[in-house]
């Protein structure tokens with residue numbers, strides 16, 4: 001048995017070795033492309049290098065396309081004229097929901113009250129308003145200016161979010177620098193949005209919270225000053241991964257946070273949990289907020305491609321909450337002893 005296994009392993013290794021050698025022989029062929037300014041269009045190496053048309057009709061040397069342009073299949077830099085798909089819009093919506101939920105959570109934690117009061121409600125309203133204003137302004141200042149439409153380049157694969165990692169190095173003669181925003185403007189507009197959120201917050205909130213929640217309102221602002229830079233860094237590094245995984249992140253995180261919310265209830269009996277949901281406005285709002293997030297995740301995963309079927313999946317939204325309520329009897333830690 002062991003002998004057969006080692007023979008197979010050696011065979012696999014030998015095959016890999018030869019495949020690798022053949023590959024390196026292929027690589028030794030020189031990669032050919034025209035360098036410098038050329039009269040008629042020809043191919044560029046890499047996925048993101050392109051040629052820009054010059055005023056006298058010739059084509060520039062291979063390099064990064066200008067902002068808002070992306071190379072087409074024949075390596076010419078052409079304008080991005082796609083419109084964002086439904087999924088792209090949901091992605092942008094998710095990037096907007098992130099600071100909003102963080103704001104609401106921080107205000108809730110700072111208020112240290114189990115019920116809503118008018119002052120705290122005003123702070124919630126202020127947070128929602130800030131994010132909305134920032135979102136509207138961001139949409140207005142992205143191309144085409146002054147409208148809610150977005151002119152974009154289609155996202156084709158994960159690498160589009162990280163062109164920096166894909167600078168070609170033809171014939172190992174030094175890399176060509178072709179880093180550009182291939183997913184224009186989905187990457188940059190989120191930075192603009194977060195910066196605007198921060199600015200609008202710093203204008204509106206201090207005045208409001210010093211009037212309404214002096215002392216404790218401050219800590220919600222301080223936490224925002226922490227989480228915005230964290231969000232910006234996360235977006236800078238993880239944008240591509242977030243783009244492809246956000247529907248699952250929404251569902252997983254909202255289910256966890258839903259369970260955590262229930263776990264903090266004092267009365268863990270089934271009727272107590274059920275009554276707690278309806279008797280207390282704050283609990284009801286938190287529950288409905290979670291259901292909204294579950295639904296957002298389901299819509300983003302299915303993209304409602306089969307309208308009725310996928311729409312009806314949204315009926316599953318109350319399931320995690322009911323599952324917690326039904327099973328909380330069995331998961332009580334005191335059962336362990």
Ligand SMILES: *[C@@H]1O[C@H](CO)[C@@H](O)[C@H](O)[C@H]1NC(C)=O
Pocket residue numbers: 037039054056057058
């Ligand atoms: C076009 O202009 C570029 C510089 O702008 C120059 O290098 C190139 O020779 C010109 N081509 C022709 C055909 O005049």
Ligand SMILES: *[C@@H]1O[C@H](CO)[C@@H](O)[C@H](O)[C@H]1NC(C)=O
Pocket residue numbers: 072073074075076078
């Ligand atoms: C790319 O753009 C150039 C310039 O607009 C055009 O001549 C060429 O046909 C385009 N190639 C493809 C594959 O669309």
